[in-house]
Structure formats: structure tokens, C-alpha cells
Amino acid sequence: MMISLNKETLKIVSEQDVVLFRQRLKEYASKIGMSLLNQTKLITASSELVRNILVYARQGEVIIEVVTDRLQTGVRVTFKDQGPGIADIPKAMQDGFSTNKSLGLGLPGAKRLVNYFDIQSTPGNGTTVTIIRWKR
Amino acid sequence: MDRIPILKMGHFLLVTIQVDMYDRLALNLENDLINAVQAHESKGVLIDISAVSIVDSFMGRIIGNIATMSKIMDAQTVVVGMQPAVAITLVELGLPLAGVYTALNVEKGMELLQQKITEEAEFDIGEAEEDDDQPE
Numbered sequence: 001m002m003i004s005l006n007k008e009t010l011k012i013v014s015e016q017d018v019v020l021f022r023q024r025l026k027e028y029a030s031k032i033g034m035s036l037l038n039q040t041k042l043i044t045a046s047s048e049l050v051r052n053i054l055v056y057a058r059q060g061e062v063i064i065e066v067v068t069d070r071l072q073t074g075v076r077v078t079f080k081d082q083g084p085g086i087a088d089i090p091k092a093m094q095d096g097f098s099t100n101k102s103l104g105l106g107l108p109g110a111k112r113l114v115n116y117f118d119i120q121s122t123p124g125n126g127t128t129v130t131i132i133r134w135k136r
Numbered sequence: 137m138d139r140i141p142i143l144k145m146g147h148f149l150l151v152t153i154q155v156d157m158y159d160r161l162a163l164n165l166e167n168d169l170i171n172a173v174q175a176h177e178s179k180g181v182l183i184d185i186s187a188v189s190i191v192d193s194f195m196g197r198i199i200g201n202i203a204t205m206s207k208i209m210d211a212q213t214v215v216v217g218m219q220p221a222v223a224i225t226l227v228e229l230g231l232p233l234a235g236v237y238t239a240l241n242v243e244k245g246m247e248l249l250q251q252k253i254t255e256e257a258e259f260d261i262g263e264a265e266e267d268d269d270q271p272e
């Protein structure tokens with residue numbers, strides 16, 4: 001069973017919000033004593049996912065939580081938007097798939113950098129991505 | 137505001153990134169650097185990222201673009217001081233900065249630039265000599 005110990009929600013509308021979000025995330029991760037490498041992976045993955053919110057949905061929100069399942073402690077981040085959603089999730093998760101003439105690295109890359117990755121999306125309703133990175 | 141200073145040192149340009157990067161800042165740096173290479177006919181660009189703790193796919197791509205564009209204008213790019221956690225994370229993300237020279241610190245980076253430029257010059261002389269050998 002997963003317990004959430006500490007929770008904060010941030011609105012994401014501009015790049016300034018992204019800068020603030022990354023700072024807050026770093027604070028949470030270092031406060032629980034996450035290794036530097038895992039902090040770097042968590043923040044880099046989050047940076048990709050929050051950019052997707054700004055690019056595809058224009059705005060959304062992120063929830064930062066310290067979570068524990070009694071065996072381990074980590075940081076969970078939830079990225080929520082009410083943008084266009086993703087019709088074909090398996091396709092979007094492929095390396096190199098992009099509707100934006102970009103690298104198509106954001107989703108698959110973020111998944112590789114974390115311990116848990118979940119994506120839910122309904123076309124027309126928005127997208128929610130949840131990740132967890134354990135302390136070590 | 138929104139700009140990272142570019143230092144001109146002889147034939148080289150030196151950029152020390154000391155703040156957290158966000159997309160606008162990275163794009164401005166790309167533009168400014170490419171303009172500066174052109175304006176000063178620089179032979180080398182040295183980007184010190186030792187203070188940077190997060191390089192995501194956007195920033196990684198900008199660094200790649202700077203290297204490619206500089207190359208077109210006959211300048212070499214060396215990225216120095218990449219933190220080990222950043223390097224590992226970039227590889228896992230799927231963007232290993234292929235084609236960009238890296239060095240441990242500014243001093244080593246300068247040496248590498250100098251060496252690259254000498255190699256280029258020798259190569260050019262070699263080519264010119266070859267041309268001379270060709271019958272009219």
C-alpha cells in the first residue's frame with residue numbers, strides 16, 4: 001500500500017512555472033535524501049513531461065508527493081492536463097514518434113529514467129502521467 | 137534578462153552557464169552564439185556546463201545545434217565540465233550528445249579546441265597541396 005506523506009500542487013502555465021517546479025522538486029528529492037543521480041533522473045524526466053503539458057495542452061498542473069510503500073521512500077509526480085489527449089498511446093511511447101517534428105524522446109525517455117511510469121489519456125479530455133522515483 | 141553572456145577570447149568564444157536552463161534561455165543562447173561566431177569569425181566555442189545540474193532533451197538538442205551550426209561556419213565546439221549524473225541521465229534518456237566534443241574542464245577544453253583547429257588547418261594545407269599536384 002502506498003502512503004502519501006507530503007503533497008503540493010503547482011499550476012503550469014508558463015516557463016517560469018517550470019523553473020519553479022523544478023526547484024521545488026529538487027527540494028523534495030534532496031529532503032528525503034535521494035541520491036544525486038536519481039534526483040537528476042527524476043528532474044530530467046519531469047522536465048520532459050512538463051514541457052509536453054506546455055507544448056500540447058498549453059497549461060496544466062503538477063502534483064509533487066513524497067510517497068512510501070513501507071519498504072522504500074520516493075517522490076511521485078503527477079502531470080495533469082486537459083489538452084487534446086493522445087489517441088494512440090503505444091505509438092506515442094515509441095522512441096522517435098512525434099507529431100511535433102521533434103525527437104519523440106520525451107515520453108519513452110522519461111519512462112526509462114524512473115521506477116514507475118503510468119500514462120492515461122482520452123482524446124478530447126486530456127492526459128495524466130504519473131511517475132515515481134525511489135530514493136535509491 | 138533571458139540572456140547568457142558570451143565572452144570573446146581571441147579566436148574563441150566562451151560561455152559559462154551558471155543558471156538553470158529553460159527553453160527560452162537555451163534558444164536565445166543558440167541564436168546569440170551563432171551570431172557571435174559569424175560576427176567575430178570565431179574558430180572555437182567553449183561551453184562550460186559544470187554548474188548545470190539538468191540537461192534534458194531540449195537543452196541537449198540546442199547544444200547539438202550549436203555544434204552543427206558552428207561547424208558549418210568553420211568553428212569547433214567543445215562542451216566542458218558535464219557532471220557525471222548529467223552524462224548518465226542523457227544516455228538513458230536517449231540523447232548521448234553524439235558529435236559534440238567534450239572535455240573535463242575549461243583548461244582541457246581549450247587544449248582540445250586548439251588541437252582541433254590545428255588539425256583542421258593541417259588538413260586544409262594537405263588538401264591544397266594535393267590540388268597543386270594535379271595536372272593542369
Ligand SMILES: Nc1ncnc2c1ncn2[C@@H]1O[C@H](COP(=O)(O)OP(=O)(O)OP(=O)(O)O)[C@@H](O)[C@H]1O
Binds near residue numbers: 053086100
Ligand atoms: N500532454 C500531452 N497531450 C497531448 N499529446 C501529447 C502529450 N504528451 C505527448 N503527446 C503526444 O505524444 C507524442 C510523443 O511525445 P514525446 O514527448 O515522446 O515526443 P515529442 O514531444 O514529440 O518530442 P520531444 O519530447 O522529444 O521534443 C507527441 O508528439 C504528442 O503527439
Ligand SMILES: [Mg+2]
Binds near residue numbers: 048051052107
Ligand atoms: Mg515531448
